[in-house]
Amino acid sequence: MTGPAPASASDELRLPRAAATRPTSPSLRQHALLLYPAAMLAVFFVVPFGIMLAVSFFHRVEGAFYEPAFEFANYARFLSPFFGKALAFSIWISALAAAAVVCVAFPFTYFLTRMRRPAQVRVLVFILAVLSLSEVIIGFSWSTLLSRTAGVSNLLYFVGLLAQPVAWTPSFGALLVGLCYLCFPYSVLVLYPALSRLDPELPEASRMLGASPLRTFFSVVVPVLRRSIISALILVFVFNLGAFLLPQVLGRPEHWTLSVLITDQAIFQSNIPFAAAMAVFLMLVCLALVALTLMFGQQRRLEG
């Protein structure tokens, strides 16, 4: 009985001493670990952006490339009704598609998180598969689906819902559908973690207080996840702003977004400085809109 007791007592005494000798201040080595991501960020993000920013002030040489300079001509050229309209349209269709996609994706993800685990995994794998499709494939698939010769309108004509097959592309609607399809997986994947973490007792508490499932969805589920919804909106909006292929495949020239014009300037007109200036401008507008959205979200939270 007395044999093992002293041994265990000394064990206990040794423990705190061992803990005390452990270094407590963050060492240089720990900071060095941060250097790697910092370097990657600099090489692949900060430097290219710096180059683009510099080029946006360069002087374009007609029929050649460009030469270093510091002039605002590129930005001045941008301030025309033509580019202004393109910018406004870009923001309009990106915002509209973002709103539409989140309106569909949010309830979809909500029901997805309420499914049983194996079913959830199957749906998520399918969504990831859709994500692997390139913009080109999605664009041309929709272009075919909405066409007069081979599209779904033939089916509707066949069952008698249409008097004759119709061409739905190129059009604003076709572009909108294409953008929504492109962004849907992203918004589901952004919403999924938050929705699956939602305490299932919250909607249940609402039910117990007399709210119907629909009422519960709008007065508890949506407001509780407001921030995730805003994140999804911002992500999809920014993603849509950058789409440069779908507007050309599914839209008419008047539906060409700023991204299309930037591509046009950079690749077909060889006007890299002007393309860079437009890209910088688009990014600034984009950042401003995101900041406004976040501020709006913050304000709502304070009121609530």
Place this chain on the structure above:
Amino acid sequence: MTLRLEHVSKSFGGLQALVDVDLEFPHGRLICLLGPSGCGKTTLLRCIAGLETPTEGRIRLDGRDLTDVPAHKRNFGMVFQSLALFPHLSVGENIAYGLTIRGVDKAGRRRRTEELLQLVRLPGVIDRPVSQLSGGQRQRVAIARALALNPALFLLDEPLSALDAKLRETMQIELRLLQRRLGISTIVVTHDQREAMTMADIVVVMDHGRVQQVAAPLDTYRSPSNAFVADFIGISNLVPGTLRGRDAVLVHGQPIRVASVPAAIAEGTHVTLLIRPEEVHVRPTETNGENHLRGEVSFVRDLGASIEITVRCGEQQLLAVTTPRERPPIEIGDAVAVELPASACVVLPS
């Protein structure tokens, strides 16, 4: 408001969560559903709430069949284990949520909310965000919210499990007093037998989806229906033995006389003898007599207010609890006699 459960069963896939539960809850009483985790008590409460639909059986309130009535049309108040306070609403808005759904006007909501905060003794927090409240305060808000619509039935799912031990004891008493004052029919799910003993008029002990005993709290302690209930409620000495005649149990060949034997148990069958530790007396070894077992003290735990003595009698460990005043002069290793009074021996089916 008499709630009646008729042969309610519930299975999730292959798992039987509830097996043929047949119960009647009288009006105005506090009933505790008590059992270890996974015993089906929460599932039973959720079936009553309408958050789960029983696989079989009916649920009736005053004769009206509620089985297929959705949760939001039952008008039952419920306090959830996580409390489930709406994080995007203030304290007042949380409590008034049900009133808002019902379409009560703003002045009416404010009046009722203040009245409820008074009732749960939490005045002056009506405009605060829920996140600024302490655990005990959140508890009170959850209770006030569940009572806002004058529910026909008040359901609580492990309501105090998030609180620390001391606050939990206080809240148990407060909750019980509140329930008595309102006279509201209440069902509380808990795994804590102390909580059930403190609050309940009737305890429903459950295990493996089956009801093991329905009785007043003290009856579950004094005359448990089986070994599971005896073991789950309080601390017990459970001694295996064989019934001999109608007044004795053979324990390791030695007859222990008992006061009574349930009629259902036949002579010669294996039984379990239950003796509560406070009924066990440890005597110096010289004393001899009826219902005395010889043994050796294996441990003495002196807690100040009470003393727990463990005695090894052959292969059987027996626990005795005594007070400082009655403490026998013994140490570890002493040979003693353990007296099991016949009146304190309860015979349970094995």
